[in-house]
Amino acid sequence: MTKTEVATAGGEERRCRWCRRALPVRTGRGRPKEFCSQRCRQWDWVSRQRAADLEISDGELIIARRELDELHDQLYMLACAVDDTERDLADTGTRATAKELREMLDWLLDAAKPLREAQISAPSGPS
Known part of the structure; x- marks a missing residue:
């Protein structure tokens, strides 16, 4: 994917909320994509649920x-x-x-x- 084929938001590259890969340019109507795949959408949901269970904020991460x-x-x-x-x-x-x-x-x-x-x-x- 070239720079010209990458979706932008406010002049910045649009990236998947989970894996941070560049998202392709969206053509047509509808909401802009936030995830590159269903797998990333699912992991984002799981991580938000676990963060709520553990009472950690959006700015905190747990990493092995x-x-x-x-x-x-x-x-x-x-x-x-x-x-x-x-x-x-x-x-x-x-x-x-x-x-x-x-x-x-x-x-x-x-x-x-x-x-x-x-x-x-x-x-x-x-x-």
Whole structure:
């Protein structure tokens, strides 16, 4: 989906309320979509019901420690890749070859891809 095919609201990209994926442009009448799928609609409803049961506000989240640790690890790897690339660019300046620039870009992309593909899993049932 290209930028021009993504729904916008007030100049901003419209995203699924649950998974935050970009929503396609809606053509025709009716309410704008809030979810990308029925699955996301269901998980949003379940999460709101559980939040009400646990008396947590809209601004609070419950996330598994393992998932938070994985997210922190991925962010740390990306931060290291950015630092390394900035240092390499400062060292080589305008003398960097196409091969060196490609290696820097590959390192950044390798560090960023896990974050792009990361998803917080749907909540499991009560323990």
